[in-house]
Amino acid sequence: MFVxxxxxxxxxxxxxxxxGHEAHIARPTLEQQGxxxxxxxxxxxxxxxxxxxxxxxxxxxxxxxRRWFNVARHTVTHEILKVYKMGExxxxxxxxxxxx
Amino acid sequence: MKQAxxxxxxxxxxxxxxxxxxxxxxxxxxxxxxxVLIIGGGGHGLATAYYLAKEHGITxxxxxxxxxxxxxxxxxxxTIVRSNYLWDESAHLYEHSLKLFEGLSQDLNYNVMFSQRxxxxxxxxxxxxxxxxxxxxxIQMNGIDSEMLTREQxxxxxxxxxxxxxxxxxxxxxxxxxxxxxxxxxxxxWGLARKxxxxxxxxxxxxxxxxxxxxxxxxxxxxxxxxxxxAKKIGIVVAGHSGVMAGLAGFRLPVExxxxxxxxxxxxxxxxxxxxxxxxxxxxxxQSDKGELVLGAGIDAFTSYAxxxxxxxxxxxxxxxxxxxxxxxxxxxxxxxxxxxxxxxDASPIIGKTPVENLFINCGWGTGGFxxxxxxxxxxxxxxARGEPHPLAVPFALERFTTGYLIDEHGAAGVAH
Numbered sequence: 001m002f003v004x005x006x007x008x009x010x011x012x013x014x015x016x017x018x019x020g021h022e023a024h025i026a027r028p029t030l031e032q033q034g035x036x037x038x039x040x041x042x043x044x045x046x047x048x049x050x051x052x053x054x055x056x057x058x059x060x061x062x063x064x065x066r067r068w069f070n071v072a073r074h075t076v077t078h079e080i081l082k083v084y085k086m087g088e089x090x091x092x093x094x095x096x097x098x099x100x
Numbered sequence: 101m102k103q104a105x106x107x108x109x110x111x112x113x114x115x116x117x118x119x120x121x122x123x124x125x126x127x128x129x130x131x132x133x134x135x136v137l138i139i140g141g142g143g144h145g146l147a148t149a150y151y152l153a154k155e156h157g158i159t160x161x162x163x164x165x166x167x168x169x170x171x172x173x174x175x176x177x178x179t180i181v182r183s184n185y186l187w188d189e190s191a192h193l194y195e196h197s198l199k200l201f202e203g204l205s206q207d208l209n210y211n212v213m214f215s216q217r218x219x220x221x222x223x224x225x226x227x228x229x230x231x232x233x234x235x236x237x238x239i240q241m242n243g244i245d246s247e248m249l250t251r252e253q254x255x256x257x258x259x260x261x262x263x264x265x266x267x268x269x270x271x272x273x274x275x276x277x278x279x280x281x282x283x284x285x286x287x288x289x290w291g292l293a294r295k296x297x298x299x300x301x302x303x304x305x306x307x308x309x310x311x312x313x314x315x316x317x318x319x320x321x322x323x324x325x326x327x328x329x330x331a332k333k334i335g336i337v338v339a340g341h342s343g344v345m346a347g348l349a350g351f352r353l354p355v356e357x358x359x360x361x362x363x364x365x366x367x368x369x370x371x372x373x374x375x376x377x378x379x380x381x382x383x384x385x386x387q388s389d390k391g392e393l394v395l396g397a398g399i400d401a402f403t404s405y406a407x408x409x410x411x412x413x414x415x416x417x418x419x420x421x422x423x424x425x426x427x428x429x430x431x432x433x434x435x436x437x438x439x440x441x442x443x444x445x446d447a448s449p450i451i452g453k454t455p456v457e458n459l460f461i462n463c464g465w466g467t468g469g470f471x472x473x474x475x476x477x478x479x480x481x482x483x484x485a486r487g488e489p490h491p492l493a494v495p496f497a498l499e500r501f502t503t504g505y506l507i508d509e510h511g512a513a514g515v516a517h
Contacts, residue, residue, distance in 0.1 A: 046354035050343030
Protein backbone atom coordinates (compact mmCIF):
# COMPACT_ATOMS: atom_id res chain seq x y z
CA MET A 1 0.00 0.00 0.00
CA PHE A 2 1.39 3.39 -0.87
CA VAL A 3 0.54 7.03 -1.13
CA UNK A 4 0.85 8.67 -4.51
CA UNK A 5 1.57 12.36 -4.69
CA UNK A 6 -0.76 13.48 -7.48
CA UNK A 7 0.88 16.49 -9.17
CA UNK A 8 -2.53 18.19 -9.27
CA UNK A 9 -4.20 17.17 -5.98
CA UNK A 10 -1.36 16.25 -3.63
CA UNK A 11 -0.79 13.03 -1.68
CA UNK A 12 -3.63 10.52 -1.84
CA UNK A 13 -4.11 6.86 -1.08
CA UNK A 14 -3.22 4.37 -3.80
CA UNK A 15 -6.79 3.13 -4.14
CA UNK A 16 -7.87 6.47 -5.65
CA UNK A 17 -5.66 5.82 -8.66
CA UNK A 18 -5.81 3.67 -11.76
CA UNK A 19 -2.74 2.02 -13.23
CA GLY A 20 -1.67 2.79 -16.79
CA HIS A 21 1.28 0.40 -17.11
CA GLU A 22 4.67 1.20 -18.66
CA ALA A 23 5.31 4.81 -19.68
CA HIS A 24 7.32 6.29 -22.54
CA ILE A 25 6.06 3.84 -25.19
CA ALA A 26 5.66 6.11 -28.18
CA ARG A 27 2.69 5.43 -30.40
CA PRO A 28 3.89 4.96 -34.00
CA THR A 29 3.22 7.90 -36.29
CA LEU A 30 0.88 7.48 -39.25
CA GLU A 31 3.88 7.27 -41.60
CA GLN A 32 5.53 4.61 -39.45
CA GLN A 33 2.29 2.63 -39.22
CA GLY A 34 2.21 2.25 -42.99
CA UNK A 35 5.56 0.50 -43.13
CA UNK A 36 5.80 -1.28 -39.79
CA UNK A 37 6.46 -5.02 -39.78
CA UNK A 38 4.47 -7.47 -37.65
CA UNK A 39 7.46 -7.76 -35.31
CA UNK A 40 7.56 -3.99 -34.83
CA UNK A 41 3.84 -3.99 -34.06
CA UNK A 42 4.35 -6.79 -31.53
CA UNK A 43 7.11 -4.76 -29.95
CA UNK A 44 4.86 -1.72 -29.62
CA UNK A 45 1.69 -3.52 -28.58
CA UNK A 46 2.87 -6.34 -26.35
CA UNK A 47 6.55 -6.44 -25.38
CA UNK A 48 7.36 -4.76 -22.07
CA UNK A 49 10.50 -4.17 -20.00
CA UNK A 50 8.78 -5.49 -16.83
CA UNK A 51 11.58 -3.97 -14.78
CA UNK A 52 12.67 -5.39 -11.44
CA UNK A 53 13.89 -2.12 -9.97
CA UNK A 54 12.96 1.42 -10.96
CA UNK A 55 9.95 1.26 -13.24
CA UNK A 56 8.58 4.23 -15.21
CA UNK A 57 4.82 3.98 -15.39
CA UNK A 58 1.59 5.91 -15.88
CA UNK A 59 -1.10 6.46 -13.30
CA UNK A 60 -4.43 8.24 -13.47
CA UNK A 61 -6.19 9.88 -10.53
CA UNK A 62 -9.49 8.13 -11.28
CA UNK A 63 -11.28 9.10 -8.08
CA UNK A 64 -9.85 12.64 -8.03
CA UNK A 65 -8.89 15.02 -10.80
CA ARG A 66 -8.94 12.21 -13.41
CA ARG A 67 -5.68 13.43 -14.90
CA TRP A 68 -2.78 11.26 -16.08
CA PHE A 69 0.83 11.56 -14.97
CA ASN A 70 4.05 9.53 -14.79
CA VAL A 71 5.63 7.88 -11.78
CA ALA A 72 9.07 6.37 -11.21
CA ARG A 73 8.50 3.58 -8.70
CA HIS A 74 10.69 0.77 -7.40
CA THR A 75 8.95 -2.54 -8.13
CA VAL A 76 10.50 -4.36 -5.16
CA THR A 77 10.12 -1.76 -2.41
CA HIS A 78 7.15 0.10 -3.99
CA GLU A 79 9.01 3.32 -3.09
CA ILE A 80 7.96 6.21 -5.31
CA LEU A 81 11.06 8.09 -6.39
CA LYS A 82 9.56 10.72 -8.64
CA VAL A 83 6.21 11.92 -9.93
CA TYR A 84 6.31 13.89 -13.16
CA LYS A 85 3.86 15.13 -15.75
CA MET A 86 2.91 13.49 -19.01
CA GLY A 87 5.21 14.52 -21.85
CA GLU A 88 8.19 15.17 -19.60
CA UNK A 89 11.28 13.09 -20.37
CA UNK A 90 12.17 10.01 -18.38
CA UNK A 91 14.14 11.17 -15.30
CA UNK A 92 17.64 9.85 -14.77
CA UNK A 93 17.02 7.38 -11.96
CA UNK A 94 18.42 3.90 -12.02
CA UNK A 95 18.61 1.17 -9.43
CA UNK A 96 22.36 1.76 -9.09
CA UNK A 97 22.22 5.39 -8.01
CA UNK A 98 19.39 4.98 -5.53
CA UNK A 99 20.04 6.37 -2.06
CA UNK A 100 20.34 3.46 0.36
CA MET B 101 16.27 -46.73 -5.93
CA LYS B 102 13.87 -44.98 -3.60
CA GLN B 103 11.99 -47.01 -1.05
CA ALA B 104 8.33 -47.01 -2.02
CA UNK B 105 5.97 -45.11 0.24
CA UNK B 106 3.25 -47.43 1.55
CA UNK B 107 1.50 -48.44 4.74
CA UNK B 108 4.24 -51.03 5.30
CA UNK B 109 7.08 -48.52 5.05
CA UNK B 110 5.14 -46.27 7.39
CA UNK B 111 4.78 -49.03 9.98
CA UNK B 112 8.42 -50.10 9.60
CA UNK B 113 9.64 -46.55 10.07
CA UNK B 114 7.31 -46.03 13.01
CA UNK B 115 9.13 -48.90 14.76
CA UNK B 116 12.39 -46.95 14.49
CA UNK B 117 10.72 -43.73 15.65
CA UNK B 118 10.88 -42.27 12.12
CA UNK B 119 14.63 -41.78 12.40
CA UNK B 120 15.55 -43.84 9.33
CA UNK B 121 13.48 -42.32 6.54
CA UNK B 122 15.39 -42.11 3.33
CA UNK B 123 15.98 -38.57 2.07
CA UNK B 124 13.38 -37.58 -0.53
CA UNK B 125 16.00 -36.07 -2.83
CA UNK B 126 19.74 -35.48 -2.77
CA UNK B 127 21.38 -32.06 -2.55
CA UNK B 128 24.31 -32.57 -4.92
CA UNK B 129 27.03 -30.13 -5.91
CA UNK B 130 26.37 -28.86 -9.44
CA UNK B 131 28.33 -30.61 -12.19
CA UNK B 132 30.25 -28.57 -14.75
CA UNK B 133 27.88 -29.48 -17.55
CA UNK B 134 24.46 -31.00 -18.15
CA UNK B 135 22.43 -32.04 -21.17
CA VAL B 136 19.52 -29.93 -19.99
CA LEU B 137 19.30 -27.22 -17.35
CA ILE B 138 15.93 -26.18 -15.96
CA ILE B 139 15.93 -22.77 -14.30
CA GLY B 140 13.30 -22.69 -11.59
CA GLY B 141 12.50 -25.37 -9.01
CA GLY B 142 8.78 -24.77 -8.76
CA GLY B 143 6.12 -27.22 -9.81
CA HIS B 144 6.42 -26.54 -13.54
CA GLY B 145 10.23 -26.78 -13.53
CA LEU B 146 10.26 -29.99 -11.50
CA ALA B 147 7.53 -31.48 -13.71
CA THR B 148 9.62 -30.60 -16.78
CA ALA B 149 12.66 -32.36 -15.31
CA TYR B 150 10.57 -35.34 -14.26
CA TYR B 151 9.03 -35.87 -17.69
CA LEU B 152 12.39 -35.27 -19.43
CA ALA B 153 13.75 -38.20 -17.45
CA LYS B 154 10.64 -40.36 -17.57
CA GLU B 155 9.39 -39.93 -21.12
CA HIS B 156 12.44 -38.82 -23.06
CA GLY B 157 15.26 -40.70 -21.32
CA ILE B 158 17.18 -37.47 -20.65
CA THR B 159 18.52 -37.86 -17.12
CA UNK B 160 21.63 -35.68 -17.19
CA UNK B 161 19.47 -32.80 -16.03
CA UNK B 162 19.75 -30.19 -13.28
CA UNK B 163 17.02 -28.03 -11.81
CA UNK B 164 18.42 -24.72 -10.51
CA UNK B 165 16.40 -23.04 -7.79
CA UNK B 166 17.43 -19.69 -6.33
CA UNK B 167 15.57 -20.26 -3.05
CA UNK B 168 14.13 -23.48 -1.78
CA UNK B 169 12.15 -26.05 -3.67
CA UNK B 170 8.54 -25.05 -4.31
CA UNK B 171 8.99 -21.89 -2.23
CA UNK B 172 7.58 -19.52 -4.83
CA UNK B 173 4.12 -19.61 -6.37
CA UNK B 174 3.97 -23.41 -6.02
CA UNK B 175 3.60 -22.94 -2.28
CA UNK B 176 1.56 -19.75 -2.54
CA UNK B 177 -1.42 -20.61 -4.71
CA UNK B 178 -4.98 -21.59 -3.87
CA THR B 179 -4.49 -25.15 -5.23
CA ILE B 180 -7.40 -25.16 -7.67
CA VAL B 181 -7.34 -27.61 -10.58
CA ARG B 182 -9.81 -27.35 -13.48
CA SER B 183 -9.94 -27.44 -17.27
CA ASN B 184 -13.12 -25.48 -18.07
CA TYR B 185 -11.58 -23.14 -20.64
CA LEU B 186 -13.41 -21.61 -23.59
CA TRP B 187 -10.99 -21.92 -26.50
CA ASP B 188 -9.97 -25.25 -28.01
CA GLU B 189 -6.24 -24.60 -27.57
CA SER B 190 -6.55 -23.94 -23.83
CA ALA B 191 -9.16 -26.62 -23.24
CA HIS B 192 -6.86 -29.30 -24.69
CA LEU B 193 -3.81 -28.08 -22.78
CA TYR B 194 -5.53 -27.79 -19.38
CA GLU B 195 -7.44 -31.04 -19.90
CA HIS B 196 -4.13 -32.77 -20.62
CA SER B 197 -2.95 -31.49 -17.26
CA LEU B 198 -6.14 -32.46 -15.43
CA LYS B 199 -5.82 -36.01 -16.78
CA LEU B 200 -2.22 -36.19 -15.56
CA PHE B 201 -3.41 -34.94 -12.16
CA GLU B 202 -5.92 -37.79 -12.04
CA GLY B 203 -3.09 -40.34 -12.11
CA LEU B 204 -0.39 -38.29 -10.41
CA SER B 205 -0.46 -39.82 -6.92
CA GLN B 206 0.01 -43.32 -8.36
CA ASP B 207 2.56 -42.17 -10.90
CA LEU B 208 4.68 -40.42 -8.28
CA ASN B 209 4.05 -42.85 -5.41
CA TYR B 210 3.25 -39.71 -3.47
CA ASN B 211 -0.16 -38.66 -2.24
CA VAL B 212 -0.80 -35.28 -3.84
CA MET B 213 -4.26 -35.32 -2.21
CA PHE B 214 -6.00 -34.55 -5.48
CA SER B 215 -9.61 -34.14 -4.52
CA GLN B 216 -12.10 -33.87 -7.39
CA ARG B 217 -14.74 -32.18 -5.30
CA UNK B 218 -16.19 -30.18 -8.16
CA UNK B 219 -15.76 -26.58 -9.14
CA UNK B 220 -18.55 -24.09 -9.60
CA UNK B 221 -18.60 -20.75 -11.41
CA UNK B 222 -21.48 -18.61 -10.21
CA UNK B 223 -23.63 -16.46 -12.53
CA UNK B 224 -25.13 -13.29 -11.09
CA UNK B 225 -26.74 -11.70 -14.13
CA UNK B 226 -28.57 -12.79 -17.26
CA UNK B 227 -25.46 -11.88 -19.30
CA UNK B 228 -23.40 -14.04 -16.99
CA UNK B 229 -25.78 -16.91 -17.65
CA UNK B 230 -25.53 -16.48 -21.42
CA UNK B 231 -21.74 -16.24 -21.46
CA UNK B 232 -21.39 -19.17 -19.10
CA UNK B 233 -23.83 -21.29 -21.12
CA UNK B 234 -21.81 -20.58 -24.24
CA UNK B 235 -18.62 -21.61 -22.44
CA UNK B 236 -20.19 -24.78 -21.06
CA UNK B 237 -21.31 -25.83 -24.56
CA UNK B 238 -17.86 -25.07 -26.01
CA ILE B 239 -16.24 -27.14 -23.25
CA GLN B 240 -18.65 -30.02 -23.85
CA MET B 241 -17.83 -29.90 -27.59
CA ASN B 242 -14.22 -30.54 -26.60
CA GLY B 243 -15.29 -33.66 -24.73
CA ILE B 244 -14.67 -32.14 -21.30
CA ASP B 245 -17.20 -32.47 -18.51
CA SER B 246 -19.11 -29.31 -17.76
CA GLU B 247 -22.72 -28.61 -16.97
CA MET B 248 -25.12 -25.81 -16.09
CA LEU B 249 -26.81 -25.69 -12.71
CA THR B 250 -30.01 -23.89 -11.86
CA ARG B 251 -30.25 -21.66 -8.82
CA GLU B 252 -32.00 -24.45 -6.92
CA GLN B 253 -29.24 -26.93 -7.75
CA UNK B 254 -26.60 -24.43 -6.62
CA UNK B 255 -28.46 -23.85 -3.35
CA UNK B 256 -28.71 -27.61 -2.77
CA UNK B 257 -24.97 -28.11 -3.30
CA UNK B 258 -23.93 -25.05 -1.29
CA UNK B 259 -26.61 -24.37 1.33
CA UNK B 260 -24.58 -21.58 2.97
CA UNK B 261 -24.58 -19.50 -0.21
CA UNK B 262 -27.04 -16.62 -0.14
CA UNK B 263 -29.26 -17.50 -3.11
CA UNK B 264 -32.25 -15.46 -1.98
CA UNK B 265 -33.78 -12.98 -4.43
CA UNK B 266 -32.86 -10.17 -2.03
CA UNK B 267 -29.15 -11.05 -2.04
CA UNK B 268 -26.72 -8.25 -2.84
CA UNK B 269 -25.40 -10.45 -5.69
CA UNK B 270 -28.31 -12.67 -6.72
CA UNK B 271 -27.32 -16.15 -7.88
CA UNK B 272 -29.10 -17.14 -11.12
CA UNK B 273 -27.20 -20.36 -11.71
CA UNK B 274 -23.70 -21.71 -12.19
CA UNK B 275 -21.49 -23.88 -14.32
CA UNK B 276 -20.02 -26.96 -12.72
CA UNK B 277 -17.01 -29.07 -13.60
CA UNK B 278 -17.33 -32.16 -11.43
CA UNK B 279 -13.79 -33.34 -12.20
CA UNK B 280 -12.34 -30.04 -10.99
CA UNK B 281 -11.07 -29.65 -7.47
CA UNK B 282 -7.99 -29.05 -5.40
CA UNK B 283 -4.64 -30.76 -4.76
CA UNK B 284 -1.96 -30.38 -2.12
CA UNK B 285 0.44 -27.92 -3.76
CA UNK B 286 3.52 -28.74 -1.68
CA UNK B 287 3.02 -32.45 -2.23
CA UNK B 288 2.99 -31.91 -5.99
CA UNK B 289 6.40 -30.23 -5.82
CA TRP B 290 7.85 -32.73 -3.36
CA GLY B 291 6.51 -35.77 -5.22
CA LEU B 292 7.84 -34.54 -8.56
CA ALA B 293 11.22 -33.69 -7.00
CA ARG B 294 11.52 -37.10 -5.37
CA LYS B 295 10.77 -39.02 -8.55
CA UNK B 296 12.92 -36.77 -10.73
CA UNK B 297 15.79 -37.26 -8.28
CA UNK B 298 15.27 -41.02 -8.39
CA UNK B 299 15.80 -40.92 -12.15
CA UNK B 300 19.05 -39.01 -11.78
CA UNK B 301 18.00 -35.36 -11.97
CA UNK B 302 20.14 -33.06 -9.81
CA UNK B 303 18.03 -30.63 -7.81
CA UNK B 304 20.24 -27.71 -6.82
CA UNK B 305 18.73 -25.27 -4.36
CA UNK B 306 20.11 -21.88 -3.31
CA UNK B 307 21.56 -21.45 -6.77
CA UNK B 308 20.54 -18.24 -8.51
CA UNK B 309 21.16 -17.71 -12.21
CA UNK B 310 22.95 -14.39 -12.72
CA UNK B 311 23.64 -14.53 -16.45
CA UNK B 312 23.65 -16.56 -19.64
CA UNK B 313 26.63 -17.60 -21.75
CA UNK B 314 25.48 -16.97 -25.29
CA UNK B 315 27.82 -17.44 -28.27
CA UNK B 316 26.63 -16.39 -31.74
CA UNK B 317 23.02 -16.55 -30.67
CA UNK B 318 23.34 -20.04 -29.15
CA UNK B 319 23.11 -20.57 -25.40
CA UNK B 320 26.02 -22.53 -23.92
CA UNK B 321 25.38 -22.32 -20.20
CA UNK B 322 24.61 -20.08 -17.26
CA UNK B 323 26.47 -18.10 -14.62
CA UNK B 324 25.14 -18.80 -11.15
CA UNK B 325 25.86 -17.91 -7.54
CA UNK B 326 27.45 -21.38 -7.39
CA UNK B 327 29.66 -20.98 -10.46
CA UNK B 328 29.31 -21.47 -14.19
CA UNK B 329 27.28 -24.43 -15.44
CA UNK B 330 27.31 -25.51 -19.08
CA ALA B 331 24.35 -27.04 -20.86
CA LYS B 332 23.29 -28.18 -24.32
CA LYS B 333 19.74 -26.94 -23.76
CA ILE B 334 18.19 -24.67 -21.16
CA GLY B 335 14.59 -24.16 -20.12
CA ILE B 336 13.43 -21.07 -18.24
CA VAL B 337 10.50 -21.83 -15.92
CA VAL B 338 10.59 -19.01 -13.40
CA ALA B 339 7.05 -17.55 -13.41
CA GLY B 340 7.18 -14.03 -11.91
CA HIS B 341 10.84 -13.51 -12.77
CA SER B 342 10.51 -14.53 -16.44
CA GLY B 343 11.04 -10.94 -17.54
CA VAL B 344 14.24 -10.74 -15.50
CA MET B 345 15.59 -13.96 -17.02
CA ALA B 346 14.65 -12.84 -20.53
CA GLY B 347 16.44 -9.55 -19.84
CA LEU B 348 19.60 -11.45 -18.87
CA ALA B 349 19.35 -13.41 -22.12
CA GLY B 350 18.84 -10.22 -24.14
CA PHE B 351 15.21 -10.34 -25.24
CA ARG B 352 11.87 -9.00 -24.07
CA LEU B 353 8.61 -10.78 -23.30
CA PRO B 354 4.97 -9.73 -23.47
CA VAL B 355 4.59 -10.32 -19.75
CA GLU B 356 4.13 -8.10 -16.75
CA UNK B 357 4.69 -9.25 -13.18
CA UNK B 358 2.01 -8.51 -10.62
CA UNK B 359 1.31 -9.49 -7.03
CA UNK B 360 -1.50 -12.01 -6.55
CA UNK B 361 -2.76 -12.23 -3.00
CA UNK B 362 -4.48 -15.05 -1.16
CA UNK B 363 -5.50 -15.69 2.40
CA UNK B 364 -6.74 -18.43 4.69
CA UNK B 365 -9.15 -18.29 7.59
CA UNK B 366 -9.01 -19.96 10.96
CA UNK B 367 -9.96 -23.64 10.70
CA UNK B 368 -13.64 -24.48 11.05
CA UNK B 369 -15.69 -27.66 10.82
CA UNK B 370 -16.50 -28.97 7.32
CA UNK B 371 -18.93 -26.54 5.72
CA UNK B 372 -18.00 -26.28 2.04
CA UNK B 373 -17.34 -29.47 0.07
CA UNK B 374 -16.73 -27.94 -3.34
CA UNK B 375 -14.83 -25.05 -4.91
CA UNK B 376 -17.00 -21.99 -5.57
CA UNK B 377 -15.80 -19.17 -7.78
CA UNK B 378 -17.55 -15.95 -8.57
CA UNK B 379 -15.83 -14.28 -11.50
CA UNK B 380 -18.21 -11.30 -11.36
CA UNK B 381 -17.93 -10.32 -7.71
CA UNK B 382 -14.49 -11.79 -7.72
CA UNK B 383 -13.81 -14.16 -4.93
CA UNK B 384 -13.14 -17.86 -4.95
CA UNK B 385 -13.23 -20.12 -1.98
CA UNK B 386 -12.64 -23.71 -1.00
CA GLN B 387 -12.12 -25.43 2.33
CA SER B 388 -8.84 -27.18 2.99
CA ASP B 389 -8.59 -30.57 4.68
CA LYS B 390 -7.41 -28.74 7.79
CA GLY B 391 -10.68 -26.79 7.79
CA GLU B 392 -9.34 -23.41 6.71
CA LEU B 393 -11.13 -21.46 4.03
CA VAL B 394 -8.71 -20.78 1.19
CA LEU B 395 -9.57 -17.49 -0.51
CA GLY B 396 -8.30 -15.85 -3.64
CA ALA B 397 -9.20 -13.04 -6.00
CA GLY B 398 -7.49 -10.92 -8.63
CA ILE B 399 -4.09 -9.37 -9.08
CA ASP B 400 -2.99 -5.98 -7.85
CA ALA B 401 -3.03 -3.68 -10.87
CA PHE B 402 0.55 -2.46 -10.64
CA THR B 403 3.79 -4.13 -11.71
CA SER B 404 5.65 -5.53 -8.73
CA TYR B 405 8.18 -8.09 -7.58
CA ALA B 406 7.47 -7.56 -3.88
CA UNK B 407 5.44 -10.70 -3.04
CA UNK B 408 3.04 -8.38 -1.23
CA UNK B 409 -0.03 -6.57 -2.45
CA UNK B 410 -2.27 -3.80 -1.18
CA UNK B 411 -5.14 -4.05 1.32
CA UNK B 412 -7.94 -2.77 -0.97
CA UNK B 413 -7.73 -5.98 -3.00
CA UNK B 414 -8.24 -8.02 0.16
CA UNK B 415 -11.05 -5.73 1.27
CA UNK B 416 -12.96 -6.16 -2.01
CA UNK B 417 -12.52 -9.89 -1.85
CA UNK B 418 -13.78 -10.15 1.73
CA UNK B 419 -16.71 -7.86 0.97
CA UNK B 420 -17.68 -10.23 -1.83
CA UNK B 421 -17.18 -13.22 0.44
CA UNK B 422 -19.42 -11.95 3.22
CA UNK B 423 -22.11 -10.83 0.78
CA UNK B 424 -22.22 -14.27 -0.82
CA UNK B 425 -21.82 -16.25 2.41
CA UNK B 426 -23.24 -14.20 5.31
CA UNK B 427 -22.25 -16.94 7.78
CA UNK B 428 -18.54 -16.25 7.15
CA UNK B 429 -18.80 -12.68 8.38
CA UNK B 430 -17.34 -13.38 11.81
CA UNK B 431 -14.52 -15.62 10.64
CA UNK B 432 -11.02 -14.48 11.44
CA UNK B 433 -8.36 -14.63 8.77
CA UNK B 434 -5.14 -16.33 9.83
CA UNK B 435 -2.64 -15.64 7.10
CA UNK B 436 -2.37 -13.50 4.01
CA UNK B 437 0.40 -13.48 1.44
CA UNK B 438 1.30 -12.52 -2.11
CA UNK B 439 3.04 -14.22 -4.99
CA UNK B 440 4.44 -12.72 -8.16
CA UNK B 441 2.61 -13.86 -11.27
CA UNK B 442 3.66 -13.21 -14.86
CA UNK B 443 0.60 -12.15 -16.80
CA UNK B 444 0.26 -12.20 -20.59
CA UNK B 445 -1.89 -9.80 -22.61
CA ASP B 446 -4.17 -12.70 -23.63
CA ALA B 447 -4.13 -14.48 -20.25
CA SER B 448 -2.59 -17.56 -21.86
CA PRO B 449 0.87 -19.01 -21.25
CA ILE B 450 3.94 -18.94 -23.48
CA ILE B 451 5.58 -22.32 -24.14
CA GLY B 452 8.35 -22.82 -26.66
CA LYS B 453 11.45 -21.41 -28.25
CA THR B 454 13.05 -18.03 -27.61
CA PRO B 455 15.09 -15.81 -29.95
CA VAL B 456 18.19 -17.54 -28.47
CA GLU B 457 18.90 -20.98 -29.89
CA ASN B 458 18.61 -23.93 -27.48
CA LEU B 459 17.02 -21.63 -24.92
CA PHE B 460 13.37 -22.45 -24.26
CA ILE B 461 10.80 -20.71 -22.11
CA ASN B 462 7.65 -21.70 -20.26
CA CYS B 463 6.01 -18.69 -18.65
CA GLY B 464 3.02 -16.38 -18.64
CA TRP B 465 0.74 -18.70 -16.67
CA GLY B 466 -0.39 -15.64 -14.78
CA THR B 467 -2.84 -16.33 -12.02
CA GLY B 468 -3.67 -19.91 -12.95
CA GLY B 469 -0.49 -21.93 -13.22
CA PHE B 470 -0.95 -24.52 -10.50
CA UNK B 471 -3.67 -26.44 -12.31
CA UNK B 472 -1.35 -26.83 -15.28
CA UNK B 473 1.69 -28.11 -13.37
CA UNK B 474 1.99 -31.66 -14.76
CA UNK B 475 0.63 -30.79 -18.20
CA UNK B 476 2.92 -27.80 -18.56
CA UNK B 477 5.96 -29.84 -17.55
CA UNK B 478 4.91 -32.66 -19.85
CA UNK B 479 4.59 -30.56 -23.01
CA UNK B 480 7.62 -28.43 -22.14
CA UNK B 481 9.80 -31.54 -21.65
CA UNK B 482 8.71 -32.73 -25.10
CA UNK B 483 9.48 -29.29 -26.53
CA UNK B 484 12.99 -29.25 -25.05
CA ALA B 485 13.78 -32.90 -25.85
CA ARG B 486 12.70 -32.73 -29.49
CA GLY B 487 13.63 -29.13 -30.11
CA GLU B 488 10.13 -28.73 -31.57
CA PRO B 489 6.97 -27.81 -29.70
CA HIS B 490 4.62 -30.50 -28.43
CA PRO B 491 1.44 -30.45 -30.57
CA LEU B 492 -0.53 -29.04 -27.63
CA ALA B 493 2.07 -26.30 -27.14
CA VAL B 494 2.22 -25.14 -30.78
CA PRO B 495 -0.48 -22.43 -30.41
CA PHE B 496 1.25 -21.10 -27.27
CA ALA B 497 4.50 -20.10 -28.98
CA LEU B 498 5.98 -16.66 -28.37
CA GLU B 499 5.39 -15.90 -32.08
CA ARG B 500 1.66 -15.58 -31.52
CA PHE B 501 2.22 -11.99 -30.44
CA THR B 502 3.72 -11.30 -33.86
CA THR B 503 1.22 -13.27 -35.93
CA GLY B 504 -1.70 -11.94 -33.90
CA TYR B 505 -3.05 -15.42 -33.19
CA LEU B 506 -3.81 -14.64 -29.55
CA ILE B 507 -5.67 -17.07 -27.30
CA ASP B 508 -7.82 -14.64 -25.38
CA GLU B 509 -8.86 -16.39 -22.19
CA HIS B 510 -9.71 -13.31 -20.16
CA GLY B 511 -13.30 -14.53 -19.96
CA ALA B 512 -12.30 -17.88 -18.51
CA ALA B 513 -8.94 -17.15 -16.99
CA GLY B 514 -8.17 -13.48 -16.54
CA VAL B 515 -10.90 -12.83 -14.04
CA ALA B 516 -10.89 -15.59 -11.51
CA HIS B 517 -8.92 -18.67 -10.64
